[in-house]
Each structure stands twice: as C-alpha cells, then as structure tokens.
Amino acid sequence: MIDIAWKNMWMRKSRTILTITGVAFCLMLLIMITSITILVENDMNNSLAQHVGQMYVRSPSPGGIGAEFPPISSSIPEKNATEVLNLNEIQEDINLERSCPILFVSLAPAPWPGAPPMLGVGIPTGKEKAFIGDTKAKYGNNAFSQNETEKVIIGNIRAEWYGVKLGDNISVMGKNLTVIGVLEPTNNMLLDQAVVMPIDYAQELFNRQDSVSCVLITAKEIEKVESIASEIEKAFPNLEVMTQKDIVKIINNALANQQIFMDMINNTVMIVAVVMIITVMVMAVTERTREIGTLRAIGASRFTILGTIMAESLFISLIAYVIGLLFGIFLMGTWWGGVQTYLEFIGEEPQLLIRMFIIIVAVAVLAGLYPAYKATRISPLEALRYE
Amino acid sequence: MSNIVEANEIWKTYKMGDVDINALKRLSINVEENDFTALIGPSGSGKSTLLHILGCLDTPTRGVVKFDGRNISELKDRELTKIRCEKIGFVFQTFNLIPTFTAFENVEIQLRLLGVEKNKRKKIAENALETVNLGDRLNHLPKQLSGGERQRVAIARAICKNPKLILADEPTGNLDLKTTGEISDLLVDLNRKGQTILVVTHNPNVAKHAKKAIRMEDGGLVE
Numbered sequence: 001m002i003d004i005a006w007k008n009m010w011m012r013k014s015r016t017i018l019t020i021t022g023v024a025f026c027l028m029l030l031i032m033i034t035s036i037t038i039l040v041e042n043d044m045n046n047s048l049a050q051h052v053g054q055m056y057v058r059s060p061s062p063g064g065i066g067a068e069f070p071p072i073s074s075s076i077p078e079k080n081a082t083e084v085l086n087l088n089e090i091q092e093d094i095n096l097e098r099s100c101p102i103l104f105v106s107l108a109p110a111p112w113p114g115a116p117p118m119l120g121v122g123i124p125t126g127k128e129k130a131f132i133g134d135t136k137a138k139y140g141n142n143a144f145s146q147n148e149t150e151k152v153i154i155g156n157i158r159a160e161w162y163g164v165k166l167g168d169n170i171s172v173m174g175k176n177l178t179v180i181g182v183l184e185p186t187n188n189m190l191l192d193q194a195v196v197m198p199i200d201y202a203q204e205l206f207n208r209q210d211s212v213s214c215v216l217i218t219a220k221e222i223e224k225v226e227s228i229a230s231e232i233e234k235a236f237p238n239l240e241v242m243t244q245k246d247i248v249k250i251i252n253n254a255l256a257n258q259q260i261f262m263d264m265i266n267n268t269v270m271i272v273a274v275v276m277i278i279t280v281m282v283m284a285v286t287e288r289t290r291e292i293g294t295l296r297a298i299g300a301s302r303f304t305i306l307g308t309i310m311a312e313s314l315f316i317s318l319i320a321y322v323i324g325l326l327f328g329i330f331l332m333g334t335w336w337g338g339v340q341t342y343l344e345f346i347g348e349e350p351q352l353l354i355r356m357f358i359i360i361v362a363v364a365v366l367a368g369l370y371p372a373y374k375a376t377r378i379s380p381l382e383a384l385r386y387e
Numbered sequence: 388m389s390n391i392v393e394a395n396e397i398w399k400t401y402k403m404g405d406v407d408i409n410a411l412k413r414l415s416i417n418v419e420e421n422d423f424t425a426l427i428g429p430s431g432s433g434k435s436t437l438l439h440i441l442g443c444l445d446t447p448t449r450g451v452v453k454f455d456g457r458n459i460s461e462l463k464d465r466e467l468t469k470i471r472c473e474k475i476g477f478v479f480q481t482f483n484l485i486p487t488f489t490a491f492e493n494v495e496i497q498l499r500l501l502g503v504e505k506n507k508r509k510k511i512a513e514n515a516l517e518t519v520n521l522g523d524r525l526n527h528l529p530k531q532l533s534g535g536e537r538q539r540v541a542i543a544r545a546i547c548k549n550p551k552l553i554l555a556d557e558p559t560g561n562l563d564l565k566t567t568g569e570i571s572d573l574l575v576d577l578n579r580k581g582q583t584i585l586v587v588t589h590n591p592n593v594a595k596h597a598k599k600a601i602r603m604e605d606g607g608l609v610e
Contacts, residue, residue: 001499003492004485004487004488004496007487007488008487010487011486011487290483291483291485291486294479294483294484294485295485295496295500296468297442297444297471297477297483298471298472298477298496298497298500298544299468299469299471299472299473299497299500299501300468300472300500301465301468302464302465302468304500380444381439381444381445384444384479384483
C-alpha cells in the first residue's frame with residue numbers, strides 16, 4: 001500500500017510541495033536553533049575550562065554571588081584592587097602573571113537569553129594572559145606594548161562582526177580604535193566576542209576612572225582556590241569572591257534559561273509542522289473518501305487504510321527532513337564560516353541529525369494519527385454514496 | 388445447487404428524524420451457485436440496499452442473512468472485510484477505480500489485498516484484463532480510458548480473485564447503448580464459465596440477459 005500513499009501524495013502536487021516546504025522550513029529552524037544551543041553549551045563548557053583555578057573578586061552583587069558572570073555590574077576602587085593583589089596571606093599561592101584588575105563593559109546585549117554579552121575588556125598591559133589565556137593571535141599581536149592607547153585586540157567573532165582586518169579602525173563609544181590583533185577562534189564566546197584594550201585607556205574611554213570591575217586571581221594550584229577565597233573575604237569583608245564553583249552555578253542557570261527559551265521555540269515550530277501536516281492530511285482523507293470506501297469495499301482492512309495514511313504522512317515528513325537538512329546546513333554554513341566548517345561541527349555532534357530524525361518521525365506519527373484514524377472510521381457504504 | 392447467500396425475512400429500517408423508513412420489508416431471497424439474477428425495479432425500491440446487505444457492506448435491521456452459511460449480523464468488521472475480500476467481486480455504476488493507478492494496478496491491488504505473491508499477481512491481473520479485452524490497455528490510467536473500458540477494468544478487478552459472487556450495481560448506468568451491450572455480453576460470458584452474478588439494473592436490455600429477473604417494489608419482491 002506504500003505506492004498508493006506515494007501516488008496519492010502527488011495527486012495534489014502544489015499542496016504537497018507547499019506542505020513539504022513548510023515542514024522543511026520548520027525543520028531548518030529546528031536545526032539552526034539546536035545547533036546554536038549546542039554551540040552555546042560547548043562555549044560555556046570551554047569558558048568553564050578556562051576558569052579552572054580562577055576567581056573574581058567583586059563588589060557585592062544584589063542578586064547574590066552566583067547571579068552574574070562576568071561581573072559587569074561590579075565596581076571596586078582601583079586602590080582596593082591593588083590591596084587585594086598585594087594581600088600578604090595569598091602571595092605564595094597566586095599566579096601573579098595571571099592575576100590582575102579587569103574592567104568589563106557591555107558593548108551590546110546578549111544575542112539570545114543565556115548567551116554572554118559582547119564585552120569591552122580593559123586589562124593591564126603585560127597581564128593579557130590573565131583574560132586571553134594561551135590563545136594565540138590569528139593576525140597581529142595578542143598583547144599590548146607599554147603605553148599603547150587607542151589600540152585593541154579583538155576576538156575572532158568580533159572581527160567578523162565588525163568586518164575588520166588588522167590595522168583597520170573600529171568605533172567604540174564614538175572613538176576610532178585601531179585593531180592590532182585578531183585572536184584565533186577559541187569556542188569561548190566570551191573571548192571570541194571581546195574587544196580587549198589596555199585598562200588605563202578603557203577607564204578613560206568608559207568614564208570609569210579609578211575603578212575596575214573586579215580582580216581576577218589565578219591560583220597556582222586548584223586546591224588552593226578555597227583557601228585564597230577565604231583569606232580575601234576575611235581581609236575584605238565588603239567584597240565577594242566568585243570561584244569556579246559559583247561560575248558553574250551561573251553557567252548552569254544560564255543554560256537552563258536558554259534551554260527553556262529554545263524549547264519554547266522548538267515546541268512551537270514542531271506544533272506548527274504537526275498542524276500543517278494534519279490539515280493537509282485531513283483534507284486529503286476527505287477528498288479521497290470515495291477511494292477509501294472502494295478499498296474498504298473490495299477488502300482493505302482498517303489497518304491497511306491506517307498504514308496508507310500514516311505512510312503518506314511519513315513520506316511528507318521524510319522529504320521535508322532531507323530538504324530542511326540541506327537548507328539548514330547551507331544557511332548555518334554561511335553563518336558558521338563555511339558549509340565545510342558547519343559539516344565538521346555536525347561530524348562532532350552527530351546526535352544533532354539523530355535528534356532531528358527522531359523529531360521528524362515523531363511529527364509524522366503525531367500528524368498522521370488523527371487523519372488515519374478518521375480514514376479508518378469511513379464506512380464503505382457511506383463512502384460509495386459520497387460524491 | 389447450494390446457496391451462496393440467503394436472506395430470510397430481512398428488514399432494513401433507516402431513521403429520518405422521528406420517522407422510521409423501511410427500505411426493505413420482510414424480504415427473502417436466495418442466490419444459488421451459477422445464478423445470473425437481475426434485480427429490477429424503480430428508484431427507491433430498495434435494490435441497492437439489498438445488494439449492499441448481500442455484499443456484506445451492511446447488515447439488516449431484522450432477519451438473517453447468511454453468506455456461505457455464516458450469519459453476517461454476527462460477524463465482526465474484520466470478518467466481513469475478509470468475506471468481501473475473498474468471496475465477493477463488486478462492480479459499481481461509477482466504476483470506482485483508483486485514479487492514480489493504471490488499469491493493471493487497479494486489478495493488481497485486489498490481489499495484493501488477498502496476499503497473492505508478486506509474480507503470481509502479475510500473471511493473474513494480466514489474464515483478467517485479457518478476459519475483458521483490455522490486454523492492450525494495461526498501463527493506461529482511468530482518465531485515459533472510455534467509460535466502457537473503465538467498467539471492464541472494474542469487472543477485471545472483480546473476477547481476478549475468482550469470487551463466489553459478483554455483485555454489480557447498475558453496471559451500465561453510465562454507459563451508452565453499444566457499450567451497455569458489450570458489458571452485458573461480458574457478464575453473460577462470465578456466467579457461462581460458472582460465475583455467479585447478481586446485477587441491479589434499470590435497464591431491461593441488461594435484465595433480459597439474466598437467467599432470472601426479480602422485480603422489487605417498495606422494499607419487497609414482486610415475482
């Protein structure tokens with residue numbers, strides 16, 4: 001009976017093509033949303049990996065210690081930051097090369113809930129590694145020279161966003177700043193989207209003289225993190241220390257929020273696909289009442305009729321799957337930095353395709369059930385009289 | 388000769404609001420093997436209703452109909468479907484072919500429903516279409532065939548499974564005089580080969596080909 005389903009599907013070509021297009025579009029959206037979700041999760045995890053052994057000393061957060069990362073809303077006097085770094089009790093345990101005051105300023109809001117904002121980052125010259133880590137420069141430098149102003153090092157995504165190359169100017173707060181370095185892609189969205197500049201110049205540019213957002217402390221050994229945090233909190237009761245444990249909490253919260261948002265979109269898209277197929281299949285069943293009646297009269301069982309209608313729903317969904325997948329890969333490829341790059345991403349995340357396949361089969365079954373049930377209830381006698 | 392189907396004092400009553408309408412009233416009829424019976428009568432006399440009940444598409448409100456000795460009122464939908472599939476060939480006034488299937492596929496589908504193997508299906512379907520002189524129209528869609536040819540495809544679909552009974556409901560109702568003659572001759576020929584046929588018709592030319600003509604009026608038989 002599969003051939004009946006296949007031939008019936010093409011009886012109303014325009015309608016079938018429109019339905020397939022609609023479902024393929026829904027699937028394409030699902031692929032894009034799911035890819036972004038996976039990307040953000042990976043980025044968060046990569047960010048987390050970079051924060052091993054690190055802690056941020058910040059002003060008290062109104063939402064609690066785990067409410068914000070990075071600590072953009074925090075502000076502490078520069079003098080206090082220096083005192084924290086010079087605290088005798090922690091000197092032996094911290095990596096001074098990777099510990100420094102930092103100024104974080106949001107340049108643009110997060111592109112979607114849970115994603116990190118696009119940041120302007122002020123960092124003392126010579127301490128770039130505290131924030132950049134071991135990331136190399138794709139073009140130019142990954143560190144500033146002494147007394148450099150109006151110069152920036154930017155993350156890979158930020159460079160693409162501005163469409164700039166080495167030596168080009170970008171405008172921040174109305175000032176033209178020269179790009180002296182573009183970092184290699186890191187899969188850490190915080191860094192990939194950052195505009196890094198010397199902290200003295202950042203304080204002037206963002207009108208934050210004599211204050212910084214936080215002090216970034218890197219422990220020499222992970223085991224020392226808790227004792228360092230406790231010493232700082234004892235010496236500076238007006239400050240909070242956000243350790244990796246707190247960052248994990250923030251990241252998990254952010255991922256949960258993002259997941260809710262993405263799930264809402266995914267579910268809506270799925271419902272739209274199901275409704276589209278149900279509408280078309282119910283119309284098809286009504287139009288084919290006589291044909292179904294004939295089949296029942298000559299001996300087709302209710303189960304055979306059910307199978308025929310379900311097969312049609314499955315055909316529509318599977319064709320839409322292939323088309324949606326191809327367009328999804330093409331569109332995501334253009335956004336991702338090339339189809340090849342996106343295919344590599346899919347290669348690393350094969351569960352994406354499996355998940356999409358399961359979803360489309362579920363859509364086909366859900367959408368096919370009602371029309372198929374309706375078809376099985378058609379009385380052959382009534383159907384033969386049907387005009 | 389044994390009875391293929393026997394109806395004993397059957398009634399068929401439809402409810403139209405508060406009013407009961409009796410389409411069949413205490414009607415009894417037997418169809419014996421190798422019969423060629425024509426049911427004639429005016430519109431609304433209950434011919435099609437009787438045909439549907441004898442063909443296991445419907446059940447009587449009262450009375451007993453036995454097909455091959457089994458009371459159809461006691462059978463489940465699945466069992467009635469099996470009887471229709473294996474033992475009854477239907478020929479309808481409006482042909483009722485599947486529009487997306489070729490003549491061959493329209494016949495073959497009946498064999499698929501019976502579970503016949505693929506290579507056997509091909510041979511049987513082609514033979515059936517040869518029998519109705521459509522051996523050269525195997526791959527034509529219904530819309531590419533004339534009315535008479537479509538009805539012959541429907542007859543091929545009915546005979547391909549070698550049914551116990553062919554039920555034809557106004558098989559020539561949509562055909563011209565010449566084609567009506569051809570279809571009547573075809574039915575006579577099938578009956579000569581041993582096929583049992585019950586045909587509902589308005590057309591006296593078709594009825595005169597039958598071995599027996601039964602007249603119906605107002606839900607009952609008039610001999």
